[in-house]
Amino acid sequence: MSMPLLSIRDLSVAFKQSQGLAQVVNQVSLDIFDKETVALVGESGSGKSVTALSILQLLSPVQVDYPSGEIWFDNQDLLKVNERALRQIRGNQISMIFQEPMLSLNPLHTIEKQLYEVLSLHRGMRANQARAEIIEYLTRVGIKNAKQRLNSYPHQLSGGERQRVMIAMAILTQPKLLIADEPTTALDVSVQAQIIQLLKELKHELNMSMLFITHNLSIVKKVADKVAVMNQGQIVEFNNRHRIFLRPEHEYTKQLLNAEPQGEPVPLPQSPGILLNVNHLNVEITQRKGFLSKRKHNIVDNIGLTIHQGETVGLVGESGSGKSTTALAILRLMASTGDIYFDGSQLAKLSQKKLLPFRSRMQVVFQDPFSSLNPRFSVEQIISEGLLTHKQYSAQEREAAVITIMQEVGLDPASRHRYPFEFSGGQRQRIAIARVLILQPELLVLDEPTSSLDRSVQLQIIELLKALQQKHQLSYLFISHDLAVIYSICHHVIVMKEGQIVEQGPRDQIFDEPQQDCTKMLLSFIDRPVKPKPRLNPNFDPNAMPKPKKDSNKVNWSDALLIRKE
Incomplete structure (x- = not known):
């Protein structure tokens, strides 16, 4: 049997703290x-990235x-080699793609300068030699008009383009092993699919091995040969991809596999009235075409x-x-034209x-809670902040309201400080x-509220939102690029x-009979929710069926042909 390219043996990692060592990776x-390609999967905090x-x-x-x-690579224990030997391995033989390219790329340097730095350090190239290779690799990873993009800065690229630049940077040295740490987490499903396909092609083309770190099991199905499941710093199951998905052995693996968004939207109330009606909504921006000329477009x-x-x-x-x-624009947080009616009142001209008075009735939950929560406020201050503006509560009433709402969303009120x-x-x-529910709103705008969360946590948040909706008869405008989540919670879908x-219509119509190429393309990138289908009766004999008489009712063939699942 051949020797492994990389072999990790009984690795334990601990962080130094004032109280001692806190072990986060164990044996x-x-x-x-x-x-x-080995996929390392598990929830946030399981130790995946620390291991990598x-x-x-x-x-x-x-x-x-x-x-x-011990970590053995090329007959060396990487935990014991000196810094000079490590520098020869980093980038040259083992490269890494990080989760957030906007944080990994230098915002002050052009794309060409950052890629040239890799070629200069690792391959000793000069600028005039490196340019042709940079253009070749940018083209190889799917950057259109690569030559014209050399002088672009990271903020001038889309999320998918930035990730492609990170991939180009990682493969410039043609490494033996590529470590991809959550490379598709914040990307749309279509861009995700493109990046996954690109990595598979590059792996084959460059004969690389890959350690692919993710918490998204639907991606693992498409990219991995073997899967290592990690929980609380330990690998609890390691096997080939097919065995993991078809016959998981560990309870935690089964839990991850069952954490996909599922279920049906909450039942609609009888004869629901219209809460929000938007017509002819336009948002216009002005762009400079030159020193004096400007161009407006919607x-x-x-x-x-x-x-x-x-x-x-x-909204997908x-x-x-x-x-x-x-x-x-609907929330009147951005200038727009058109009609916005909320509960019969025209908001557009107010x-x-x-x-x-309408602000408390229309609230928004953003994609990244860490960015939207004030780090200098305690949880009690954050949740009660809206009450200071919209409700005339005493300090005791505010505290009581915070305790009640924390219990309702599944938080321990004792942690409010x-x-x-x-x-x-x-x-x-x-x-x-x-924070938004304490104001007793009628409409919640949920802007990608689960996209940055693990699947198991995502499922918990979806179930929480459903329970709150049913209890308080809330209306949701749910923005997402994850159609599996959309399917599990939405009644109506707009593309x-x-x-x-x-395109727009009832959920089942959009998922089962999409009309537009755009919708079909988005649906092609997800694992479609499978509805229970009737199956044929194995004992059915069509010749044994009684023939209907002319004056009798027709035989119910479906009863004989099918056995419906319970």
Whole structure:
């Protein structure tokens, strides 16, 4: 049997704290062979990224300690080699793609300069030699008009383009092993599919091995040869992809596999009235074409939608399609033209002062709760902040309201004096929901509220939103690019592309009979929710069926042909 390219043996990793060592990875063993892709999966905090960063010794030695273990690569234990030897391996033989390219790319340098730095350091190239290779690799990873994009800065690229630049940077040295740490987490499903296909092609073309870190099991199905499931710092199951998905052995693996969004939207109330009605909504921006000339165009064009009481309307589309802009315009947080009727009142022409009574009735939950929560406020201050503006409560009444709403969203009221950084991602999203729910709104705009969460936490938040909707008869405008989530919670679906609505209708109609190519393309990138289908009766004999008489009712063939699932 061939030797593994990378062999991790009994690796333990601990962070140094004032109280001592806090162990986050415990006795992990893992092998990766030539041209093999191993997926390392698990929830946030399970130790996936710490394990990957330990391979290249990218964790600060001041903060980390290795109580046990070995990491063998090219007949060297990477935990024991000196810094000079590590620099020869980093980038040259083992490269890494990080989760957030906007944080990994230098915002002050052009794309060409950042890629040239790799070629200069690792291959000793000069600028005139490197340019042709940079253009070749940018083209190879799918950057259109690569030569014209050399002088672009990271902020001038889309999320998918930035991730492609990170991939180009990682493969410039043609490494033997590529570590991809959540490379598709924040991307649309269509861009995700493109990046996954690109990585598979590059792996085959360059004969690379890959360690693919993710919490998204639907991606694992498409990319991995073997799967290592990690929980609380330990690998609890390691097997080939087919065995993991068809016959998982560990309870935690089964839990992950069952954490996909599922179920049906909450039942609609009888004869629901119209809560929100939007017609001919336009958002216009002005762009400079030159020093003196300007050009105006609509980034949201002629949008019309209706949300009934107790209804969830899903707004889907790729990044840049205008979903969030539409929501901000509806909430009057962005200048727009058109009609916006909320509970029969025209909001489009109201001043900010006259809008104030409607603000508490229309609230928004943002994608990243850590960015939207004030880090200097305690949870109690964050949740009760809206009451200071919209309700005339005493301090005791505010505290009582905070305790009640924290219990309702599944948070321990005793933690209300803590700060956002002391909570997990799912807990922070519950805090964000509590902050808006305390005002007793009628409409919630949910802007990608689960896209940055693990599948298991995502499922908990979806179930929480359903329970709250049923209890309080809330209406939701649910913005997402994850159609599996949309399917599990929405009654009506609107598909946007380039600022316009291209298709809308009841959920089942959109999923089962999409009309537009854009919708079909989005649906092709997801694992479709499978409805229970009737199956043929194996004992059915068509010749044994009684023939109907001319004057009798027709035989119910469906009863004989089918056995419906319970």
